[in-house]
Amino acid sequence: MSPEAPADYLEFAAARSGHLFRTACLLTGDWHLAEDLVQETLGKMYRSWRRLSRVDSPVAYAHTVMVRTYLSQRRRRSSTERPSERLPEQSGPGEDTALRLTLIDGLAQLSTRDRAVLILRYWEDRSVEETAHALRLSPGAVRSQSMRALQRLRTLLGEGFPDLAAR
Amino acid sequence: MPFDDPAVGDTAAVDATPDELFAQRLPDRLGAAAEDFPPPGPHLDQRSLVRGKRMRRTRRLQIIGSTAAMAAVVAMVGGMLLHRGPSLPVGAAATPSPSQSAHTVPVPVAGPTVGPPVSAADMLATLERTLPPGGSYSKSFLGDGTGSAGGAPSAAIVYSTPHGSSEIDVTISRDTPGFPVDSEDKGGCIGIEERPYDVCTTTIEPDGSVLHSTTSFTHPDSDTGQKRWYADLMRPDGVQLFVEEFGASAGSADPLLSLNQLAAVVQSPVWAKAVAATPTPPAEALLPVQPGTLPASQMAHIFQSLLPAGGTVGNANGQDGFAEVVFDDGHGKAMIQVNAQPKAVDTAALFTCAQTTTYCRISTLPDGTRVMAVQTPNEKGGRASVWRVDTLRPDGYRVVALECNSYSEATPPTRPQPPLTFAQLQALATSPLWGH
Numbered sequence: 001m002s003p004e005a006p007a008d009y010l011e012f013a014a015a016r017s018g019h020l021f022r023t024a025c026l027l028t029g030d031w032h033l034a035e036d037l038v039q040e041t042l043g044k045m046y047r048s049w050r051r052l053s054r055v056d057s058p059v060a061y062a063h064t065v066m067v068r069t070y071l072s073q074r075r076r077r078s079s080t081e082r083p084s085e086r087l088p089e090q091s092g093p094g095e096d097t098a099l100r101l102t103l104i105d106g107l108a109q110l111s112t113r114d115r116a117v118l119i120l121r122y123w124e125d126r127s128v129e130e131t132a133h134a135l136r137l138s139p140g141a142v143r144s145q146s147m148r149a150l151q152r153l154r155t156l157l158g159e160g161f162p163d164l165a166a167r
Numbered sequence: 168m169p170f171d172d173p174a175v176g177d178t179a180a181v182d183a184t185p186d187e188l189f190a191q192r193l194p195d196r197l198g199a200a201a202e203d204f205p206p207p208g209p210h211l212d213q214r215s216l217v218r219g220k221r222m223r224r225t226r227r228l229q230i231i232g233s234t235a236a237m238a239a240v241v242a243m244v245g246g247m248l249l250h251r252g253p254s255l256p257v258g259a260a261a262t263p264s265p266s267q268s269a270h271t272v273p274v275p276v277a278g279p280t281v282g283p284p285v286s287a288a289d290m291l292a293t294l295e296r297t298l299p300p301g302g303s304y305s306k307s308f309l310g311d312g313t314g315s316a317g318g319a320p321s322a323a324i325v326y327s328t329p330h331g332s333s334e335i336d337v338t339i340s341r342d343t344p345g346f347p348v349d350s351e352d353k354g355g356c357i358g359i360e361e362r363p364y365d366v367c368t369t370t371i372e373p374d375g376s377v378l379h380s381t382t383s384f385t386h387p388d389s390d391t392g393q394k395r396w397y398a399d400l401m402r403p404d405g406v407q408l409f410v411e412e413f414g415a416s417a418g419s420a421d422p423l424l425s426l427n428q429l430a431a432v433v434q435s436p437v438w439a440k441a442v443a444a445t446p447t448p449p450a451e452a453l454l455p456v457q458p459g460t461l462p463a464s465q466m467a468h469i470f471q472s473l474l475p476a477g478g479t480v481g482n483a484n485g486q487d488g489f490a491e492v493v494f495d496d497g498h499g500k501a502m503i504q505v506n507a508q509p510k511a512v513d514t515a516a517l518f519t520c521a522q523t524t525t526y527c528r529i530s531t532l533p534d535g536t537r538v539m540a541v542q543t544p545n546e547k548g549g550r551a552s553v554w555r556v557d558t559l560r561p562d563g564y565r566v567v568a569l570e571c572n573s574y575s576e577a578t579p580p581t582r583p584q585p586p587l588t589f590a591q592l593q594a595l596a597t598s599p600l601w602g603h
Contacts, residue, residue, distance in 0.1 A: 009216075010212070010216070013212035013213075013215055013216065014212045017207070017211045017212040017215065018206075018207070018211075021204075021206075021207045021211060022198075022201035022202065022204070023201070025200075025201050025204040026197055026200065026201050031204055031205060034204070034207070035207055035208060035211065038207070038211055038215060039211070039214055039215040039218045040218065041215075042212065042215030042216070042218075042219060043215055043216075043218035043219035044219070045219070046215070046216055046219025046220070047219050103196055103197070103199075103200040104200055111321060118193070118197075119197065122190065122193045122194045122197055123194060123197040123198065123201070125194070136448060147186070150186060150189060150190055150193070151186060153189075153193075154185070154186065154189045
């Protein structure tokens with residue numbers, strides 16, 4: 001590894017890349033795009049590491065960078081395959097499973113911002129205020145959007161995800 | 168069995184509403200779904216570092232986020248720049264001078280009054296009105312009105328004709344006051360380094376709107392698989408209309424609408440009500456620009472004036488302090504970049520040959536400018552060769568010129584050597600036109 005990279009950055013990237021990848025999988029629903037999103041996120045972290053490591057919490061900041069990058073990249077890279085017939089292309093190595101296809105497909109049917117709200121709140125366990133900061137929304141908007149997204153996901157999963165959508 | 172849920176019988180869950188129950192169970196489900204993806208490829212952290220180094224080298228250093236403004240969009244041309252109306256003073260009107268851009272924190276301006284809200288159904292109906300007659304529609308799974316959360320209105324639909332089906336999505340948004348446009352990643356052709364297989368054209372309309380039309384792929388790092396075409400219209404009033412469409416999932420069929428038809432969608436007057444209803448996002452403070460950074464348009468102008476005569480220039484791309492082109496002197500396309508950085512830091516680590524394996528020479532010019540000429544394999548592991556001349560003036564002004572023997576660092580070589588000699592690269596980097 002190049003000596004140009006600070007040791008604490010390398011330690012951070014090694015420790016966090018796995019979790020960031022999982023978050024990226026949920027955001028993008030696509031193995032390839034998740035890899036790309038992690039590289040973009042950690043690349044941006046590296047670019048600003050000296051400033052960050054003195055000023056901010058790198059872990060929290062990485063999630064903010066990731067979700068903002070994800071939202072901004074909707075134009076650049078389709079978040080999911082968009083087959084007209086709704087039959088996904090093989091999106092990465094390995095076999096898809098029922099759980100992944102069902103929940104990931106449900107997430108994919110939300111708007112990008114709804115998906116980001118749910119993943120920050122329910123996967124990253126971020127507070128309303130932290131989520132609001134990451135998404136550049138007001139806390140009130142996060143609360144209402146979160147509730148709406150939850151209801152929408154629950155409705156979407158109704159048939160394919162009976163226990164999670166149970167009444 | 169992935170659907171088993173021990174929480175179903177929990178006492179705590181008994182009194183919960185269905186929505187609360189769903190929210191309680193969602194974290195575990197998300198975790199399971201995330202874990203269900205195959206693991207990432209090897210050395211993801213190290214590959215991320217490679218990308219970060221490229222970002223650090225090829226973009227403005229030390230500044231998080233990007234601060235190029237509208238002018239960068241005008242300067243950024245993939246393929247062609249077309250003017251449909253009177254010529255805009257490219258860069259001149261939209262670009263602040265270096266002194267203006269330095270440390271500028273604009274006062275956020277209030278957005279226009281938001282009109283009556285539009286619903287998701289309104290958006291879908293409007294999208295249908297913009298599509299060619301004769302097709303049929305199936306309703307979308309995706310779409311939003313302006314809604315209580317104040318998000319950008321969007322709509323998506325599957326449009327079908329006897330020739331096939333394409334999903335078509337449209338989104339309307341406004342600039343964030345005080346926030347760099349390209350940090351929001353709206354508009355503009357994306358650099359060939361990132362998107363070697365895109366074909367992107369830029370058209371400046373008579374009203375000053377800038378239209379970008381792009382043919383790309385869902386997985387844009389390859390030129391196979393599902394096609395994704397899109398058009399975005401950036402209006403002078405800060406409104407963006409974006410439409411994308413997808414070809415069939417299997418094979419390489421074209422989407423149904425041509426790029427001109429996509430352009431007609433975003434330019435249609437039927438969006439007026441939705442545009443009026445689109446709220447302006449909360450203001451953001453502009454991150455400070457390093458004092459003295461050359462605006463994108465000025466970078467592009469100086470850079471292209473310094474290239475050898477007789478070649479052709481394409482895929483011009485730029486930001487404040489950065490410019491790149493694909494240059495072809497008739498012997499193969501080659502990417503050439505330049506970075507101009509007013510106050511370089513950590514230069515001791517930069518001006519060393521310790522890390523170079525191929526070729527490296529450090530010298531000092533009579534005016535005190537330090538020059539390092541380096542030849543390296545490309546950092547993406549491909550076969551392209553990268554030549555770089557890094558110059559540092561006594562006042563800390565750093566200009567880096569870089570080229571490779573392909574149209575991007577990640578693509579196969581197009582020629583044995585890059586087009587410029589090291590002497591030409593050095594002349595480019597040390598030109599007095601860069602100022603200071």
